[in-house]
Amino acid sequence: MAVLFIFIDGLGLGPDDPGINPLAAAPTRWFRLAGALPAPGTDGRIVVATDATLGVPGLPQSATGQTALLTGKNAPFLAGRHINGYCTRRLAELLEAHSLFGRLKGVGRRVAFANAYTPRFFRDKVRLRFPSVTTVAQRKAGMTLRTLEDLARGEALYQEFTNHLLRAQGYDVPVLTPAAAGARLAALSARQEFTMFEFFQTDLCGHAQDFPRALRLLEDLDLFLTAVLEGTDLARDLVVVASDHGNLEDLSRRTHTTNPVPTMVWGAGAEAFAGRIRTIADLAPAVLAHLGVPPGGALANPRQND
Numbered sequence: 001m002a003v004l005f006i007f008i009d010g011l012g013l014g015p016d017d018p019g020i021n022p023l024a025a026a027p028t029r030w031f032r033l034a035g036a037l038p039a040p041g042t043d044g045r046i047v048v049a050t051d052a053t054l055g056v057p058g059l060p061q062s063a064t065g066q067t068a069l070l071t072g073k074n075a076p077f078l079a080g081r082h083i084n085g086y087c088t089r090r091l092a093e094l095l096e097a098h099s100l101f102g103r104l105k106g107v108g109r110r111v112a113f114a115n116a117y118t119p120r121f122f123r124d125k126v127r128l129r130f131p132s133v134t135t136v137a138q139r140k141a142g143m144t145l146r147t148l149e150d151l152a153r154g155e156a157l158y159q160e161f162t163n164h165l166l167r168a169q170g171y172d173v174p175v176l177t178p179a180a181a182g183a184r185l186a187a188l189s190a191r192q193e194f195t196m197f198e199f200f201q202t203d204l205c206g207h208a209q210d211f212p213r214a215l216r217l218l219e220d221l222d223l224f225l226t227a228v229l230e231g232t233d234l235a236r237d238l239v240v241v242a243s244d245h246g247n248l249e250d251l252s253r254r255t256h257t258t259n260p261v262p263t264m265v266w267g268a269g270a271e272a273f274a275g276r277i278r279t280i281a282d283l284a285p286a287v288l289a290h291l292g293v294p295p296g297g298a299l300a301n302p303r304q305n306d
């Protein structure tokens, strides 16, 4: 029994308007997500429109959104605002005490973060000083960041999984088709109990308001996800796609949105898992429940606890 969590940054549910919403226009199997959502079970998945604002005024942002996803805590409420960019000290404390990685590793479960980091990352003093939430979560849980050596062995993916961006940076790595990348992630996930993969080109593309690139990204993600699902034993394992806030679904603006985000679930126990999801802070507790890890007091409602 494994959970594969594919995190797609900046993917919301927007208007059914192909003039501004690539998800209303993309000729894809899984990412034509605008207007009415597919009824549960009709195409093998459950899609839940998921609140990303967490009741905190302002536009939801990545650092607090990802902390909420990984901890089950209302991170923007606890931090006092939605926080973009790098992981602050307060968010690092939440991750240290409550992250899914730490909780699962703490009870002896096999956990992986599939993304590979480049040598350039490890040399970049600014990036090391201002790390992302997912990087901090790994470090706080005692995980070793995957590298391009792992990628060369087939044990990791780059965040832009086709490797085109790596090659553009001068790294000698083979191009992967989206289908090959998806098959690789499925194989990696099958040996773990919880695996996360992070994709954020969608958010960058939303800020750039680049409609043609958005369509290409969604088509690549569609092929990738189809291969993930084909490579996963869905009678045993669960695949979850989720996001931290809207952005790509409204290219009429260059900012994030307050739209709900799609949580998509396939596989064994999908119905019970999806039934627990209302906000992005429900994902971590749902993963723990699915894997039979008691939530304990630490994952209770932060408004009652802190």
Ligand SMILES: [Zn+2]
Pocket: 010, 062, 203, 204, 207, 247, 256
């Ligand atoms: Zn953004």
